[in-house]
Amino acid sequence: MDDISTGLLFALLACLIVISAYFSGSETGMMSLNRYRLKHLSNTGHKGAKRVERLLERPDRLIGLILIGNNLVNILASAIATIIGMRLYGDMGVAIATGVLTLVVLVFAEVTPKTVAALYPEKVSYISSVLLSVLMKVLSPLVVFVNLITNTFIRLLGLKPQSQGDDSLNPEELRTVVNEAGGLIPRRHQDMLISILDLEHVTVNDIMVPRNEITGININDDWKSIVRQLTHSPHGRVVLYRDQIDEVVGMLRLRDASRLMLEKNEFNKETLLRAADEVYFIPESTPLNVQLLKFQRNKERVGLIVDEYGDIVGLITLEDILEEIVGEFTTSMAPSLAEEITPQSDGSFLIEGSANIRDINKSLRWKLPTDGPRTLNGLILEHLEHIPESKLSLFVAKHPMEIVELEENRIKLVKVFPTKVRKQS
Template sequence: MDEISTGLLFFILGCLIVISGYFSGTETGMMALNRYKLRHLANQGHRGAKRVESLLVRPDKLIGLILIGNNLVNILASAIATILGMRLYGDLGVAIATGILTLVVLVFAEVTPKTIAARYPEKIAFTSSVLLSFLMRLLTPLVLLVNLITNGFLRLFGIQVNRQDEDPLSSEELRTVVNEAGGLIPQRHQEMLISILDLEHVTVDNLMVPRNEIVGIDINDDWKSIVRQLTHAAHGRLVLYRDQIDDVVGMLRVREAYRFMMEKNEFNKETLLRAADEIYFIPEATPLNTQMLKFQRNKERIGLIVDEYGDILGLITLEDILEEIVGEFTTSTAPSLSDEIAALPNGDYLIEGSANIRDINKSLGWKLPTDGPRTLNGLILEHLEEIPDHPLCLRYRGHRMELVTISDNMIKQVKILSPAEPAQKKAISKNTGNKKRPRKS
């Protein structure tokens, strides 16, 4: 080293620091890559993404290669800095060179390149992959030797480096990815994707039409009454039952009944029963995603929900599940959410007691519990543990509620006096992505 000039040593030291910065930035860029985006680009034929993906097949080999290069460069830089320090300041130069080199390496070979690489991982990784691929082929024997020793120590601690465990996204992680997509995915599409992820957490009894709201025909009624109900039917299918809804005999397609009415000379109760389809029963607490697949597999569109005793709880249709994903259909005859929730000028809300709690939470951004009663009326009655016989006020989960109308053992209307945040004061009438409480059959 004595025959090498001081200027040349400074130049070599600068080059080594740049190379050290390259290895440090490359390591951060490679590890900071979005693996799903990388896989997508590789599938699209991006050459840089393909190179990086091949390098990341064995991350232990890649890290070993980068650290071998980085440590060799840093050790050589330290030796050159020591020589320069001794030339310029004698024995004291060793300490001076150590301090200055440490600061320079931290700023220019660690913090700065790693910060840039963390900010632009794709650009750094794709560009660096060309040189890394060449170095991997050139230094493979040395990398394998280092990894062999390293992996041997790791096995002592029970860590299997060579086993590549799958790391799929959970539904909650996928939900976060969708929410963080920002402008990459339109807001409307984000809402639909989130709704699809919610299907496994929502059961059929959350969306069902309660049994007291099911529209059907009592086959034991007089014939004129039955014909009148068919003529004025607002729904495409009606439940046929005897005396009470638990004694169902079939599901009648109104259009099929009209066809029989036009084609048959005799149209009576027996003909009506022959036109009816068999009832499709659904166990309560069936997840929506499961039920949607069952509807598809069994080629059904509507079913009655029963409890463990076989009693009918309500009714659900395929349209109800689809509306949970895409929002309300304009062809629906059921009241929209704006009919059940009215925003008052002072920021309060007047809500129907029959409004579904999930719909209220989704519309107003509240966090009322959904693991118990399905409606606001049921939630308040459970909290009070009695049916009030006159209007009263209460506080529940931070919301001040005023019971406005009570009749027929039900709370008909509730005024929510709790002040809403600005983000919650959205126009309900313009809400097209929220799910209404269906009342059709």
């Protein structure tokens, strides 16, 4: 070293700092990559992504290579800085060199390159992977030797060096990914994806048409009444029953009834019953994602929901499940959520008691409890534990509410305030 000029030592030191910055930035860039985007780019044939993916197949070796290179460079830089310091300031130069080199390495070889790599991980990783791939082949024996010693020490600590974390996402993590996609995925598509993930948490009981709203035809009615109901029915299928809905006898498609009407000699109760399909029954606790698959597997579009005693509690169609994913269809005969919720000038909302709580939460971004009753009427009655005889005010799930209108044994209309809006005294 004595034969080397001080100027050349400074140049060599600067070169080592640049190399140290390369290793530091490469490490941060590689570890900051979005693994799913990397896999996507690799599958589409991106050369840089394929190189990086090969390096990341053994992250222990990649980190070992980077740390070997970084430490060798930093130790050599420290030695050169010490020589320069002693040449310029004598014995005091050791302390001066240590302080100055620490600051230089911290700023130019650590913080700056790692910050840049964290901001632009793909650009840094794809470029640095070219040299790292070469170094991995050249220094492979040294990397394997160092990893062997490291893994042996890790085993002595009772750990498994080869165990790798699971890169799979659970539904909650996937939901976060979708929500954080921002402008990459249109908001409408985000809502649909989230709705698909929510299907497993929603049962058919949550979205069914309740028993008292099922429109069917009593086969024991007068024949003219039956024909009139068939010709005026707004639905594509109707339930046929005897006297009460629990005695269901079939599910009739109106297009089959229309065909029979054209054959006047064949149009009577007997032919109507023969044309009806067998009823498809569904347990009330069936998750929507399961029922969607069952509809597909059994080639069914509508089913009657039964409770644990076999009594009919509601009806659900394939369209009902699809509406949970894509939103309401304009052809739906049921009242839309916009018709059930009316905004008021004071920030409150007039809401029909029959409005579905889950729909209210999705529309207004509220968090009313959904683990109990399905409707706002049911939620208030559960909270009161009795049927109110007159209008009253109450708090439910931190929301101030006023019962505005009662009808028989149910709450018909409620005024609800958001949690941040307080009723004016």
